[in-house]
Amino acid sequence: MERSAPLAEPPPTRMRAGPADRQPAAAAGIHDVEVWRLDCARHQGAGRVFDSALDVPERARLRAMRRADVRLRFSAGRWLVRRILARRLGCTEAEVELAVGAHGRPSLAAGGIDFNLSHAGSLVVLALSTTRVGIDVEVTNRTTDWRAIARRFFSPVEFAAIEACDEAERRTAFFRAWTRKEAFVKALGTGLATGFSRFDVSIGPRPALTGARIDGVEASEWSIRDLEPGPGHLGAVAVHTTRPRVRTHDIEP
Ligand SMILES: CC(C)(COP(=O)(O)OP(=O)(O)OC[C@H]1O[C@@H](n2cnc3c(N)ncnc32)[C@H](O)[C@@H]1OP(=O)(O)O)[C@@H](O)C(=O)NCCC(=O)NCCS
Structure with a gap:
């Protein structure tokens, strides 16, 4: 089962379990934004399946990772990227060739489809679109001095807006803003x-890029949607279009 969020809807897009990934690639097509979620906590024994998707440089990265949960998450992310892109392209996972940008952003070497990956806790999420897209998830129930982080990294407008929230809402407001901002820079x-601090996102329930002081970036051309990827997590997706249609899916190895 899959869900398509109505156009221009501001509330969070919820993740739903379902067989959407079994649709033939040609029939499924590429919607404005597809978000895929994989919960590694449910697939602790799938390490070998995930690892089989890694290329040589990725295997070297994996070897340098000490924590088992981080290793699993990393290879699950690369497996997820190749699995979904292979379906869209009608090729095998091994034939999906990735490139890496100057700041480390992976992309499809052939272009045409943009994607972005994020992981936090046991979750891995992938956003896919025909236009530029970024995604971020964060664990919200960890100890974080959010006020110090917001004061240091956010714009004065955003910091003031968080401080203006009710005390009980400030922490969530911070994480909402953080995921919106990180999705955009990704x-x-x-x-x-x-x-x-060179751009502003909304702090309230309607996600938006409200201003940007970055060469070549016009804030009104961008949209942001919140995600509720699971208990104790918040997320957001940023996409270079004014009317994104976000579809969310779960996937299993
Ligand atoms: C990208 C960045 C925001 C990620 O933050 P994070 O919260 O630690 O991690 P997330 O889980 O949300 O995202 C990580 C994923 O984003 C992708 N990614 C990596 N660099 C990226 C970038 N510059 N922009 C967008 N996405 C990026 C990768 O897929 C990565 O996962 P992977 O390494 O398992 O494939 C942060 O690491 C960053 O700013 N990197 C840039 C560093 C830089 O400028 N390096 C220059 C020299 S290479």
Whole structure:
């Protein structure tokens, strides 16, 4: 079962389990934004399946990772990227050739489809689109001095807006803003080097890029949607279109 969020709807897009990934690639097509979620906690024994998707440089990266959960998440992410892209392209996973940008952003070497990956806790999420897309998930129930982070990285407008929220809402407001901002810089590809204070996102329930002071970026051309990827997590997707249609799916190895 899959769900398509109505156009221009501001509330969070919920993840739903379902067989959407079994649709023939040609019939499924590429919607404005597809979000795929994989919960590694349910697939602790799938390491070998995930590892089989890795190329030589990725295997070297995997060997350098000490924590078993981080290793599993990493290879699950690469498996997820190749699995979904192979279906869209009508090729095998091994034939999916990835390139890496100047700031480390992976992309499809042949172009035509953009994707972005994020992991947090046991979750791996992938966003896929025919236009530029970025995604972020964060674990929200960890100890975080969110106020210090917001003061340091957010714009004065955003920081003031969070402080203006009710005390009980500020922490969630911070994580909402953080995921919206990180999804946007991940779409740009420059990551945290972009400078989080050079653009503003909304703080309230309607996600939006409200302003940008970055060469070549017009805020009104971008959309942001919140995700609720699972208990204790928040997420967001940023996409270079004014009317995104977000579809969310779960996938199993
Ligand atoms: C990209 C970045 C924001 C990721 O933050 P994070 O919260 O730690 O991680 P997330 O789980 O959300 O995302 C990580 C994934 O994003 C992708 N990614 C990596 N670099 C990226 C970039 N510059 N832009 C967008 N996505 C990127 C990768 O798929 C990565 O997962 P993988 O390594 O398992 O494939 C952060 O690492 C960053 O700013 N990197 C840029 C560093 C840089 O400028 N390097 C320059 C020299 S290479």
